[in-house]
Amino acid sequence: MSTAQVTNPKQEATHKPKKIASLQFALKRLMSIHWIMATSYLILFMTGTTIFTLGENNYPIALLDFHVSMGLLVIGLLTYRTLTLLQVSWQKYSQRSPKFTPKWFGITALHSSLYLFMWAVPVTGVFLANTAGSDSVKFFGLPVPDVFPANEALVTFAGNLHFWFAYTFLAFIFLHMGVQHKTLQKAWRNGFRLISRSGT
Numbered sequence: 265m266s267t268a269q270v271t272n273p274k275q276e277a278t279h280k281p282k283k284i285a286s287l288q289f290a291l292k293r294l295m296s297i298h299w300i301m302a303t304s305y306l307i308l309f310m311t312g313t314t315i316f317t318l319g320e321n322n323y324p325i326a327l328l329d330f331h332v333s334m335g336l337l338v339i340g341l342l343t344y345r346t347l348t349l350l351q352v353s354w355q356k357y358s359q360r361s362p363k364f365t366p367k368w369f370g371i372t373a374l375h376s377s378l379y380l381f382m383w384a385v386p387v388t389g390v391f392l393a394n395t396a397g398s399d400s401v402k403f404f405g406l407p408v409p410d411v412f413p414a415n416e417a418l419v420t421f422a423g424n425l426h427f428w429f430a431y432t433f434l435a436f437i438f439l440h441m442g443v444q445h446k447t448l449q450k451a452w453r454n455g456f457r458l459i460s461r462s463g464t
Contacts (some may be wrong), residue, residue, distance in 0.1 A: 309434065
């Protein structure tokens, strides 16, 4: 037997805890970005609904600029979240494959749809802003280069696309909340405990 085939039990024993610790740290980052993005999308839905309710030319421009800036922010957060998820998936499934059960396929399909809409909603928002006029997108005051050309003929189409993607996404969020109701209940309980402790 060659020396390359000989494994050192001590090295293997120390390597495994490090790998577990790395996976746990990545999972914590993933959950942190999950709640940050959940809050960001809540803000997007609140500001977007306000803009839609007030109607064209009746909403403050600052509100629209803030809404667009939040949309750009979630695109960046989603990119970071996707990279973290790939890291977690690689560490989790590199040694063993997942159990391909109907439940696994259902959860994977739901989460894949959520990621698709998390991307589609802000991107169609940028599409709407760009078609309405060039140099119209800013990230908290900083000008952002146009991704799509200005085209007034596409404004109505872009608006409808953004609207329906947003509210279809909202329906999937409620479905996700229903599936994860136990996790949400636990999060609410932990949140109330922290509030009660800080008040005493």
